[in-house]
Amino acid sequence: MKVIHDLKYVRDGEVVLFKKSPNRFWQCRFKLPNSKWHRCSTKHIHFDYAVKVATEIYDESRFLHKYNLPLQSKKFKHVAELAIREMEKELDMGIGKIVYHTYISSIRTHLIPFFAKKSVDKITQLDLLNFKANQTRKLNRPLKTSTLTNYNSSLNRIFDTAISRGWMSKSQVPPLSNKGVKGERRPAFSVDEWKVIIRQLKTWQNMGQKTITRDMRELLRDYVLILTNTGMRYGTESQNIKWKHINWFMDKDSNRYLMIAVDGKTGRRELIARHNVLVYLKRIQSRFDDLNTMTFDELLEAKLDVYVFRLRNGLQTNNLNQSFEQFLKFVGLLKDKFGDNRTLYSLRHTYATMTLMRGQVGIHDLARQMGTSVVMIEKHYSHLNSAMKAKSFS
Incomplete structure (x- = not known):
């Protein structure tokens, strides 16, 4: 047990020196204008040297406190x-x-x-x-x-x-600059490449030798298809989607569309999914016994606080991007024609490209759908100006 002894007061009592047995060094303590006590070792055995160090620490600490600078530094x-x-x-x-x-x-x-x-x-x-x-x-x-x-x-x-x-x-905190080389275009997939992906995803899924591998590839397949048919961002925006965030939207002509509420980089928004997303969501639903007892409409009406993108064991995974990279290597589509690697984020750019190529949705509507700005759409997809007519999002 450490015992405090040999208390000494300097600077009119503002600085206190003492020893804690069995430590031989003199310790010091003092109170700053914010009423907080500070303690440290002088690392000296001789009292006169200890007083010199303690008062220097005290003066420096008062200076740092006055100018709102940290009293301690860390590597x-x-x-x-x-x-x-x-x-x-x-x-x-x-x-x-x-x-x-x-x-x-x-x-x-x-x-x-x-x-x-x-x-x-x-x-x-x-x-x-x-x-x-x-x-x-x-x-x-x-x-x-x-x-x-x-x-x-x-x-x-x-x-x-x-x-x-x-x-x-x-x-x-030093000024941080992100001025670097700006890419004119972002890696995406052409229509023909996308057809290859659709065909090969199921084949690759069934090639998994271990159960966990097949489950990962099974989830990846639907994840890829849903990302490319909604334009949502991979990662936080999509991984946090729960069944309670999916609803039916009905227009004035009584046509139903799947609407998904997402919350990510640019805040909360609601997007319209293409019709084939229904197939992929039902396929995910069928993997879980507790969900499969309901019709799809009943599932949406239940507003379950349960993540959509889960493995069969009910757990989420952070390895989908790595799994997608392995798949792209398998089908020979990892790099685009400019030599840049494609990732799950490339599916978002594929969605934007295909949507603009389809017909009558303009860049303003596309920007709202994707949760980005018109400026960003024009910046990265200006090469599609001749085909900026799209028929619909669904």
Whole structure:
């Protein structure tokens, strides 16, 4: 048991020095204007040296407090690992965003190796420029805006963690820039490529040797088909959909359309699914005994607080993008004609392209359907101006 003894007072009693046996070093404590006590070791055995160190710490702490600067500093690696643990905890609790997986990967693979030994409150704009140059050398090409945006989001998560614990102030966060190479077009699939995907998804599903593999591919098949027939974003926006978010919408002519409420990057919105989505949702419903006792209409009317995209064991998975990458390699469609890798996000761009090619839906309606801006639609799909007529979303 540690016992406090040899109390000494300096600076008119503002700074207290003491020892805690069996520790031989002098400790100090003092109270700042915010009425909070601060304690630290002087790391000195001799009292005169301890007084000098304690008063210097006290004066520096008062200065930092006056200008709203942190009293403690932490290495970037320590804060980054703490930020990762917090995101992993939120994911385990079911309240974390799917994009956290991307942040965690970015922090571990790129940010920690570069900034590890740097104090988090000492990172400057020059350090960020050096990091950008280092990544450019590694990739042997200019960084894309989307890549820099991901780095910035990951860094902001780390800075927020440091600020919340008093290890840095908001004024110490360096300006973050995402000026990179902008892609003129985003990887998508042509009509012929999409036909190959539709045909091969079922074949690939049945080729799985293990039950868990077949279940993953079974879910991936319907996930891919639904994404491409709704235009919703993969990840948080689609993975968080529950059966209670799906309803029938009836127009003035009594035509029914499936309407899905999503909440993601741009907030909450309701989108209209193409008619064939009904087939895919019924197929998902049929995998679960508790859902299969109802008709589809009864299922929607029940407003169940249950996730739609689940494996047969009832659990969600974060591995659909990796599984889709394996499938694309299997069918030889991983890269587009420009050499860029395609991902689940490419299905959203495929939806936009095919919708614009179909007929009478303009870019304003498409922007609302997809939860994006007209500017973004024009920016990425301007090459379709000659075919900007679409018949319908369904």
